[in-house]
Amino acid sequence: MLKRSIKLGGLLGALITTPVLAIMGLAATWLGFTFVPFAFFNWFTRILPGPIVTFGIDMMIEALRFLGIDVADAAKTAEQVAAIVMFLALGILLSVILTAVLDSLRSKANLLAGLIISAIVAVPITLIVFLHGQPSVPVTLDLLWSFILFIIWGTTLALSYRRLRTHDEEITEQTLENRALERIDRRQFLITLGVGSASITVIGAGLAGVLSRQERSRAQVSKSGADQVYQIPSLPNVNDPVKPAPGTRLEYTPLEDHYKVFIQLESTVIGEESWTLPIQGLVDNPLTLTLDDLRNNYPSRDQYVTLSCISGRIPTTLISTTLWTGVSLQEILAEAKVRPEARYLHISSGDGFYETVDLELIESDERIMLCYAWDGKPLPEDHGFPLRIWIPDRFGMKQPKWITGIEVSDEYVPGYWVERGWDEVARVRARSVIDTVAVDHIHERDGQTLVPIGGIAFSGARETSRVEVSVDGGSWQEAQLRTPLSETTWVIWRYDWPFESGAHTFQVRCFEGDGVPQIVEDRSPRPSGATGIHSRSERFPPRDT
Numbered sequence: 168m169l170k171r172s173i174k175l176g177g178l179l180g181a182l183i184t185t186p187v188l189a190i191m192g193l194a195a196t197w198l199g200f201t202f203v204p205f206a207f208f209n210w211f212t213r214i215l216p217g218p219i220v221t222f223g224i225d226m227m228i229e230a231l232r233f234l235g236i237d238v239a240d241a242a243k244t245a246e247q248v249a250a251i252v253m254f255l256a257l258g259i260l261l262s263v264i265l266t267a268v269l270d271s272l273r274s275k276a277n278l279l280a281g282l283i284i285s286a287i288v289a290v291p292i293t294l295i296v297f298l299h300g301q302p303s304v305p306v307t308l309d310l311l312w313s314f315i316l317f318i319i320w321g322t323t324l325a326l327s328y329r330r331l332r333t334h335d336e337e338i339t340e341q342t343l344e345n346r347a348l349e350r351i352d353r354r355q356f357l358i359t360l361g362v363g364s365a366s367i368t369v370i371g372a373g374l375a376g377v378l379s380r381q382e383r384s385r386a387q388v389s390k391s392g393a394d395q396v397y398q399i400p401s402l403p404n405v406n407d408p409v410k411p412a413p414g415t416r417l418e419y420t421p422l423e424d425h426y427k428v429f430i431q432l433e434s435t436v437i438g439e440e441s442w443t444l445p446i447q448g449l450v451d452n453p454l455t456l457t458l459d460d461l462r463n464n465y466p467s468r469d470q471y472v473t474l475s476c477i478s479g480r481i482p483t484t485l486i487s488t489t490l491w492t493g494v495s496l497q498e499i500l501a502e503a504k505v506r507p508e509a510r511y512l513h514i515s516s517g518d519g520f521y522e523t524v525d526l527e528l529i530e531s532d533e534r535i536m537l538c539y540a541w542d543g544k545p546l547p548e549d550h551g552f553p554l555r556i557w558i559p560d561r562f563g564m565k566q567p568k569w570i571t572g573i574e575v576s577d578e579y580v581p582g583y584w585v586e587r588g589w590d591e592v593a594r595v596r597a598r599s600v601i602d603t604v605a606v607d608h609i610h611e612r613d614g615q616t617l618v619p620i621g622g623i624a625f626s627g628a629r630e631t632s633r634v635e636v637s638v639d640g641g642s643w644q645e646a647q648l649r650t651p652l653s654e655t656t657w658v659i660w661r662y663d664w665p666f667e668s669g670a671h672t673f674q675v676r677c678f679e680g681d682g683v684p685q686i687v688e689d690r691s692p693r694p695s696g697a698t699g700i701h702s703r704s705e706r707f708p709p710r711d712t
């Protein structure tokens with residue numbers, strides 16, 4: 168008996184939660200309501216203890232790597248799918264509980280019981296939407312919508328269950344024919360419910376899919392169009408004689424290809440009109456700056472920057488280079504008149520992210536900047552519009568995007584990822600990567616047959632002084648270095664290898680400016696960033712030709 172009602176509760180949960188998901192998806196893409204599963208996931212990952220979150224991310228990355236999927240591209244999608252699956256599972260679980268409660272009530276007040284129970288579900292959901300939603304409709308409307316939707320979810324569930332479930336005492340009174348008739352009736356009701364559920368799901372999800380595609384192309388048009396454009400210098404090393412080996416990644420990353428990492432399931436959206444930057448705490452002159460203040464009232468700085476994520480493995484895709492434009496933080500803090508007892512900046516972000524920056528570090532490096540433009544254009548939404556910080560020589564995790572406030576303080580508070588077990592300083596670790604062994608560009612020089620091998624090396628702000636290549640464990644040969652875009656970007660290296668056919672293993676290592684070699688020991692990204700030699704095996708000609 169119990170097993171049967173669990174089955175029925177679960178089935179109804181799936182049939183009713185799925186169309187609700189589709190309707191929410193449609194309302195989110197079309198009208199800008201919060202998509203509750205995402206808000207729920209954001210809330211859930213925030214309250215989970217750090218080690219569990221990092222473990223979950225590790226498992227997901229392992230699974231993607233196992234499937235041969237590019238982690239940088241797929242991680243967000245995988246998380247979003249996980250959020251939806253989790254929500255569906257929760258819907259089914261709640262439905263089983265709800266039907267069990269209905270069973271135990273045995274009252275005839277179906278509608279009332281349904282209403283009360285669904286309100287118990289709808290209240291916490293609405294609260295989570297309030298805390299973690301990102302609606303573009305008024306918040307009250309967003310909350311009302313989620314609340315009503317889950318009341319409908321619960322009452323539909325309760326009424327359907329009552330319609331399908333016959334109680335033992337009723338059955339004993341019935342004749343065999345009646346019972347048979349009732350079974351047919353129940354089956355028909357289930358079929359109707361199934362068809363209805365499938366239709367709403369397909370139509371809702373389909374429309375949401377079409378609309379989100381339209382939305383994306385519209386966003387692209389508006390971004391490249393009317394927005395403010397800054398002067399971009401042409402790349403400073405265009406005339407460098409060292410040309411990248413064919414197949415090396417682009418030295419200057421196209422904006423749309425820059426890697427992305429953020430804690431929420433979706434990018435954070437901040438409107439320029441409503442945004443100001445308060446700088447307060449231990450200052451004599453608290454400031455509230457607008458984006459125009461930052462653009463117009465302070466000298467602007469341009470810097471070619473390679474940004475990399477601490478969680479990338481070797482060779483990582485979570486590294487990119489573009490031109491950053493902004494204002495030296497020293498200028499702004501001078502105007503705010505930081506008090507002598509101050510030690511740290513607490514930076515907070517629109518997505519709930521936060522980091523602490525040591526004032527001594529800022530005093531020692533005028534390049535540290537509040538940055539409002541990338542590649543000569545206002546920061547893209549995904550990359551922190553309207554404002555992010557740049558700190559040379561640090562991994563991305565120390566550098567908040569979507570900055571909404573700066574508090575000057577004498578107290579140390581660990582940042583978001585530091586609190587979750589990552590390195591407190593997160594200084595970039597020198598690393599080098601082979602991008603290509605360009606056997607299709609084989610050429611003759613001085614009687615030698617050469618194949619260009621190439622890639623990148625990055626040593627944070629310590630500059631890469633030397634890159635070496637070893638083939639099949641042989642002696643390390645010096646590669647040529649192209650002049651980097653700046654002292655804070657990666658460097659493109661190239662080694663023309665005297666070709667030999669057969670199977671070979673290529674390895675690369677680099678040295679920092681002062682001659683310190685990169686760490687060759689294999690270490691995983693946590694807690695301080697991956698280390699180790701990148702090695703790559705090729706066979707010429709390939710086995711299958």
Ligand SMILES: Nc1nc2c(c(=O)[nH]1)N[C@H]1C(S)=C(S)[C@@H](COP(=O)(O)O)O[C@H]1N2
Pocket residue numbers: 425426427428429430431474475476477516517518520521549550551562563564565566567568569570
């Ligand atoms: N507000 C905010 N800032 C953030 C993050 C974030 O999730 N939220 N992620 C950090 C991490 S871990 C990295 S690697 C970089 C990535 O910046 P990008 O997405 O512009 O490449 O942003 C950093 N700043």
Ligand SMILES: [Mo]
Pocket residue numbers: 428475476477478563564
């Ligand atoms: Mo990161």
